[in-house]
Amino acid sequence: MGYLDNSSVTVDAILTRRGRELLSRNDGSFRITQFALGDDEIDYTLYNENHPDGSQFFGEAIENLPIVEAFPDENNIMIHKLVTLPRGTTKLPILQVGSTSINVGLGQQNSVTPQTFNFAGVNNVSETSGYLFTIADRRLLSSFVGTGANSTSITNIPFTGEALGQTVRGESVTLTAINSTTLFGNNSTLTTTLTITGLDSGARITVPVTVSKTVTATSFTATGTTGITA
Numbered sequence: 001m002g003y004l005d006n007s008s009v010t011v012d013a014i015l016t017r018r019g020r021e022l023l024s025r026n027d028g029s030f031r032i033t034q035f036a037l038g039d040d041e042i043d044y045t046l047y048n049e050n051h052p053d054g055s056q057f058f059g060e061a062i063e064n065l066p067i068v069e070a071f072p073d074e075n076n077i078m079i080h081k082l083v084t085l086p087r088g089t090t091k092l093p094i095l096q097v098g099s100t101s102i103n104v105g106l107g108q109q110n111s112v113t114p115q116t117f118n119f120a121g122v123n124n125v126s127e128t129s130g131y132l133f134t135i136a137d138r139r140l141l142s143s144f145v146g147t148g149a150n151s152t153s154i155t156n157i158p159f160t161g162e163a164l165g166q167t168v169r170g171e172s173v174t175l176t177a178i179n180s181t182t183l184f185g186n187n188s189t190l191t192t193t194l195t196i197t198g199l200d201s202g203a204r205i206t207v208p209v210t211v212s213k214t215v216t217a218t219s220f221t222a223t224g225t226t227g228i229t230a
Contacts, residue, residue: 014070038078041068083202086120093119093201095131102194102209107142107179112194112207113172119201126171129199133173137192138166140211142178146170169199177211188213 015023022030046061071077085093095114104110112133116125130151135144138157145153148171157166175194183190195206 091118093203095205
C-alpha cells in the first residue's frame with residue numbers, strides 16, 4: 001500500500017483474496033494489525049542545500065516526487081523500510097550470512113544463521129527479537145523452519161502450481177529442499193531468493209538460493225558464528 005499525498009491518509013492498497021473476503025463481511029473482522037513504512041521511491045540526492053529560496057525549500061524536489069502505487073511484488077517494493085535507530089547512530093546496521101549464495105540438492109538441508117553489524121554499538125550480534133526469513137518461492141522447499149526464541153516454522157509444505165512467498169521467524173532458519181524433479185522440466189537447477197530482515201535493526205539482505213537435481217549441498221565455513229552450514 002502507499003500514501004497518495006502528504007495532505008491526507010488516503011491509502012492505495014491491494015488486498016489478498018482472504019482480505020477481500022473479510023472486508024466484504026462488514027462486521028469488523030477485517031483489521032490491519034501490522035504495517036511497515038518505506039521510502040523506495042525517494043531520491044535523497046535531490047536535497048538541495050543551495051536552493052536560492054532558502055532552507056525552507058531544501059527538500060522541495062523530494063517532496064514533489066511521485067509516490068509509487070501499490071503492487072504485490074515483494075521483491076520490488078518495501079525494499080527500503082523505515083526504522084528507528086538509537087540516537088547518535090553513525091552507521092547503518094548490515095546483515096551478513098557468511099556467503100553470497102545458498103546451494104542445496106534434492107531433499108537436503110541448509111541452515112542460515114545471520115549476524116548483525118553496526119547495531120547498538122556492537123559489531124557482531126544476534127538480534128534479541130530475531131529475524132524474519134522470507135523465501136520467494138516456497139515450492140522449492142519441503143520445510144522452512146525457524147529456530148530459537150519466538151520462532152515459527154512451516155513443514156510439509158503442500159506442492160502447488162503457484163509460486164508463493166513464505167515467511168518464518170527465528171534466530172536462524174533451516175531450509176529443506178524439495179525431493180522431487182516435477183518442477184525442473186529440462187532445467188538442472190531452480191533458483192529463488194531468501195530475504196532476511198532484522199527485527200530490531202531493520203537491516204536487510206537478500207541471498208540467492210539454488211536447488212539442484214544432482215549437485216549435493218555446499219558447506220560453508222564462516223568467521224565466528226556467522227555462516228551457512230549444510
